[in-house]
Amino acid sequence: DAGVIQSPRHEVTEMGQEVTLRCKPISGHNSLFWYRQTMMRGLELLIYFNNNVPIDDSGMPEDRFSAKMPNASFSTLKIQPSEPRDSAVYFCASSLTPSSYTFGSGTRLTVV
Amino acid sequence: GESVGLHLPTLSVQEGDNSIINCAYSNSASDYFIWYKQESGKGPQFIIDIRSNMDKRQGQRVTVLLNKTVKHLSLQIAATQPGDSAVYFCAENGSGNFNKFYFGSGTKLNVKP
Numbered sequence: 001d002a003g004v005i006q007s008p009r010h011e012v013t014e015m016g017q018e019v020t021l022r023c024k025p026i027s028g029h030n031s032l033f034w035y036r037q038t039m040m041r042g043l044e045l046l047i048y049f050n051n052n053v054p055i056d057d058s059g060m061p062e063d064r065f066s067a068k069m070p071n072a073s074f075s076t077l078k079i080q081p082s083e084p085r086d087s088a089v090y091f092c093a094s095s096l097t098p099s100s101y102t103f104g105s106g107t108r109l110t111v112v
Numbered sequence: 113g114e115s116v117g118l119h120l121p122t123l124s125v126q127e128g129d130n131s132i133i134n135c136a137y138s139n140s141a142s143d144y145f146i147w148y149k150q151e152s153g154k155g156p157q158f159i160i161d162i163r164s165n166m167d168k169r170q171g172q173r174v175t176v177l178l179n180k181t182v183k184h185l186s187l188q189i190a191a192t193q194p195g196d197s198a199v200y201f202c203a204e205n206g207s208g209n210f211n212k213f214y215f216g217s218g219t220k221l222n223v224k225p
Contacts, residue, residue: 004155031211043156043201043215056212091155098144098205101213103155 004104006092012110018080021107024073025094029102034067034077035091037106043091049075082111120199122220131189133219135202140183142204146213147176147187151198156215159187159200189221197223 005024013019025032033048047057049069057067064083069075079086089108095101125131137145143164148156162169162176162185169176175188185202199220203213 033211042217045212045214048211050211093155095211098146098211099158099161101146101158103157105153105155 004092004094004102006090006104006107008107009105010108010110012112013082015083015111016081017111018078019082019086019109019111021077021090021092021109023075023077023092023104025075025092026100026102027073029094029096029100030072031095032069032075033093033095034075035093035103037089037091038087046077079109082109084111087111120218120220122222124222124224125192127192127194127223127225129192131187131192131196131221131223133187133189133200133221135185135187135216135219137183137185137202137204137216138214139204139206140180141207144205145176145178145185146203147174147185148201148203148215149196149198150201150218156201192221192223194223194225197221 007022031050034046035043036046037043044059046059047067048055052069065079067077087110089106091103091106093103146161147159149159150156160171160174160176162178167178173190177186189196199218201218202216205213
């Protein structure tokens with residue numbers, strides 16, 4: 001298995017632009033998670049899906065952030081408009097059981 | 113249950129020595145805990161887990177100890193190797209939700225050859 005696949009690995013964008021991060025979970029996993037990691041706040045859970053349905057989005061910082069999971073093999077996290085304070089590493093993770101929780105390699109987002 | 117991470121505590125050990133990394137968790141209702149290892153430029157990687165009905169669990173070269181009385185976890189790494197150098201996080205599941213984990217701020221382990 002190729003693991004959780006995220007794209008792009010790096011994204012540099014100008015303030016105000018729309019940014020879309022992509023994630024392909026491990027086949028057979030029924031839960032998908034989006035995290036944000038910064039030095040100031042560590043790893044924060046933004047939203048998670050179970051069977052493609054958003055279950056808890058209480059970690060989404062504000063309305064500029066949105067996430068979708070149109071099918072079991074694909075999810076997106078969109079920021080519109082982006083701001084410099086959104087600069088962080090964004091991780092996607094998927095799981096079937098708690099011990100199978102697997103992270104992708106992350107997308108490093110820089111908003112200038 | 114959010115983590116803060118302005119300055120990572122750092123543990124430096126000599127290759128071959130044993131390492132002990134500590135973590136204080138916040139929610140007494142948490143009943144499942146995971147230790148993760150994060151190498152530079154990579155996502156966190158599962159190391160070992162433990163449920164609250166246990167106080168010790170052993171893996172290959174790693175042992176996790178759980179003290180629910182003081183809400184403390186530790187990760188012991190035997191015969192530490194240079195490849196063990198990474199940031200280590202503990203995670204708790206909060207109020208019994210196996211899908212939602214809260215991460216600690218992490219400890220950086222430096223292994224000196």
